[in-house]
Amino acid sequence: xxxxxxxxxxxxxxxxxxxxxxxxxxxxxxxxxxxxxxxxxxxxxxxxxxxxxxxxxxxxxxxxxxxxxxxxxxxxxxxxxxxxxxxxxxxxxxxxxxxxxxxxxxxxxxxxxxxxxxxxxxxxxxxxxxxxxxxxxxxxxxxxxxxxxxxxxxxxxxxxxxxxxxxxxxxxxxxxxxxxxxxxxxxxxxxxxxxxxxxxxxxxxxxxxxxxxxxxxxxxxxxxxxxxxxxxxxxxxxxxxxxxxxxxxxxxxxxxxxxxxxxxxxxx
Numbered sequence: 001x002x003x004x005x006x007x008x009x010x011x012x013x014x015x016x017x018x019x020x021x022x023x024x025x026x027x028x029x030x031x032x033x034x035x036x037x038x039x040x041x042x043x044x045x046x047x048x049x050x051x052x053x054x055x056x057x058x059x060x061x062x063x064x065x066x067x068x069x070x071x072x073x074x075x076x077x078x079x080x081x082x083x084x085x086x087x088x089x090x091x092x093x094x095x096x097x098x099x100x101x102x103x104x105x106x107x108x109x110x111x112x113x114x115x116x117x118x119x120x121x122x123x124x125x126x127x128x129x130x131x132x133x134x135x136x137x138x139x140x141x142x143x144x145x146x147x148x149x150x151x152x153x154x155x156x157x158x159x160x161x162x163x164x165x166x167x168x169x170x171x172x173x174x175x176x177x178x179x180x181x182x183x184x185x186x187x188x189x190x191x192x193x194x195x196x197x198x199x200x201x202x203x204x205x206x207x208x209x210x211x212x213x214x215x216x217x218x219x220x221x222x223x224x225x226x227x228x229x230x231x232x233x234x235x236x237x238x239x240x241x242x243x244x245x246x247x248x249x250x251x252x253x254x255x256x257x258x259x260x261x262x263x264x265x266x267x268x
Contacts, residue, residue, distance in 0.1 A: 030186035152222030
């Protein structure tokens with residue numbers, strides 16, 4: 001997602017896991033919780049759960065949207081769906097592209113299937129070919145998930161470092177080009193859970209906009225990032241609208257399998 005005026009510190013690209021019982025933290029308390037999460041991550045025995053995982057990404061920017069939904073169950077199931085849409089313009093019609101891939105074992109059969117929104121095909125694989133294909137698909141999938149998750153922990157490091165010398169939960173960031181006011185809040189619903197949230201506003205010669213970004217850890221693991229911004233930026237004395245949002249989730253130990261209706265697919 002492109003960033004225009006509102007540029008928050010990387011450690012604030014995150015969102016609270018809403019749940020009853022969550023309570024507000026002071027900045028000092030939030031730093032202590034963050035340090036506990038980092039300590040758990042630094043343990044030699046630490047490992048990301050590998051049996052099940054669901055990863056989702058959604059992005060909307062000035063009418064254009066993207067969505068990705070990937071799901072995995074170790075050695076038996078892999079699914080990924082991606083779609084992108086663009087609105088109509090004065091010279092072109094609206095457009096939506098999508099693709100869904102399935103790789104799974106069920107009822108003694110090993111299936112590889114694909115649906116691009118127009119054509120639907122599937123193949124039956126041998127047990128050995130299936131084992132090779134799903135191992136490769138899941139290895140690539142977990143590499144993406146692990147790199148993403150490590151980015152959360154890096155952001156947590158940045159948060160700890162930036163707040164270690166500060167006792168204020170509200171600050172203003174000013175540069176020669178813009179003035180951005182940022183307010184931070186922190187909350188937790190229990191051990192290993194932390195939400196960092198930033199609300200920003202900007203109103204100057206560069207434009208006028210508001211934004212919100214949050215990050216959430218639960219059970220000592222990164223689980224979601226959300227961000228949004230809306231307003232206007234000034235380019236060459238002309239106002240350009242900003243309306244964008246995004247969300248990234250990692251649902252560890254969770255996978256609700258989706259299977260294709262193969263009666264509607266062509267066998268290859």
